[in-house]
Amino acid sequence: MNDRPTALITGATSGIGLALARILSIEYSLVLTGRREASECADELPPGAQYVKADFSDPQAAVAEIEAAMRTAGLSRLDRLIINAGTGYYAPVDREDSAMIRETLDVNLAAPVLLTRHMVPFLEAAGGKVVFIGTVAHRGSPNMPAYSASKAGLAGLARSLRSEWEGRIGVQIIHPGPTRTAMHKKAGYPGGSLERFFFSADGMAEEIIRLMERDRLQATVMLRAGFRRLLTGKWS
Numbered sequence: 001m002n003d004r005p006t007a008l009i010t011g012a013t014s015g016i017g018l019a020l021a022r023i024l025s026i027e028y029s030l031v032l033t034g035r036r037e038a039s040e041c042a043d044e045l046p047p048g049a050q051y052v053k054a055d056f057s058d059p060q061a062a063v064a065e066i067e068a069a070m071r072t073a074g075l076s077r078l079d080r081l082i083i084n085a086g087t088g089y090y091a092p093v094d095r096e097d098s099a100m101i102r103e104t105l106d107v108n109l110a111a112p113v114l115l116t117r118h119m120v121p122f123l124e125a126a127g128g129k130v131v132f133i134g135t136v137a138h139r140g141s142p143n144m145p146a147y148s149a150s151k152a153g154l155a156g157l158a159r160s161l162r163s164e165w166e167g168r169i170g171v172q173i174i175h176p177g178p179t180r181t182a183m184h185k186k187a188g189y190p191g192g193s194l195e196r197f198f199f200s201a202d203g204m205a206e207e208i209i210r211l212m213e214r215d216r217l218q219a220t221v222m223l224r225a226g227f228r229r230l231l232t233g234k235w236s
C-alpha cells in the first residue's frame, strides 16, 4: 500500500458497493470484501484493490478473515470503513423461515457490530470514519420485516457509536432509497414499472460519497441530484 488514504468497503462485488469502489479507487487504496471467490469477481473490481473473501452469514469467521488480511498486508490505519454488504427477503412475516431471519440479522447487523469493534484500532490510528449503509425501510416496511428490523438495529448501532466515539472516530449512517441493483431479484421482490424511477447504482454511490464528506449522523437519499437542484437551487 502507499501514502493514499485507505478505505474498506464490504459487499463490494455488486450494486452500490461496487459503484462506490470504482469511484473511490481514484483517491483511496481499497480493501474490498465479498462472499464470492476472488476468481469469480476479480475482473469487475477496480485494479489494485485488495480483495478479501468473507461471508458475513458467519460474522465471527468473516471478521477474523478481514482483520488477518489487513494485518498480513501491513495495514494499520483505516480512513473509511463503509459497511455496505446487505441481504434480505421480500416476504410477509409468516413466510420468512428461521434460516432467512438468521441470515438477514447476521449479515446486516451482527457482522457490522463485530466488524466495527475489530476495526477500532485501525480507525483510531487514522482518525477515520465508519459509514453504515442503512435503508429508508429502517422505519418499517411491509413484506420486509427482518430486513427492516436489522436496518433499524444498524441505525441504533450508529447512534450509540457516535456518542461513544465522539472526538475519536466519526460515525454516520446513510439511508438509500430504492436503487436498481441485483438485490431486488435476490430478495424475491417482484419489481415492476416503478423500477425505472429508482436510482442507478452509480448515481446512489455519488450521493453517498457527497454525504460522506459531511459530519451529519444520518442522511437519507431519496431525490436524484437533478431534482434536488431544481427544487432547492443548490448544487451540493
Ligand SMILES: NC(=O)c1ccc[n+]([C@@H]2O[C@H](COP(=O)([O-])OP(=O)(O)OC[C@H]3O[C@@H](n4cnc5c(N)ncnc54)[C@H](OP(=O)(O)O)[C@@H]3O)[C@@H](O)[C@H]2O)c1
Binding pocket: 010, 011, 012, 013, 014, 015, 016, 017, 033, 034, 035, 036, 054, 055, 056, 057, 084, 085, 086, 087, 107, 133, 134, 135, 136, 175, 176, 177, 178, 179, 180, 181, 182, 183, 184, 186
Ligand atoms: N438496492 C436498493 O434499493 C437499496 C435500498 C436501500 C438500501 N440498500 C442497501 O444497500 C446495500 C447494498 O445493496 P445493493 O442494492 O447494492 O445490493 P447487491 O447488489 O445485492 O449488493 C449487496 C452486496 O452485499 C454482498 N453480500 C450479500 N450477502 C452477503 C454475505 N452473506 N456475506 C458477504 N457479503 C454479502 C453481496 O455479495 P454477492 O455479490 O455475492 O451477492 C453484494 O456484494 C445493502 O446494505 C442494502 O441493504 C439497497
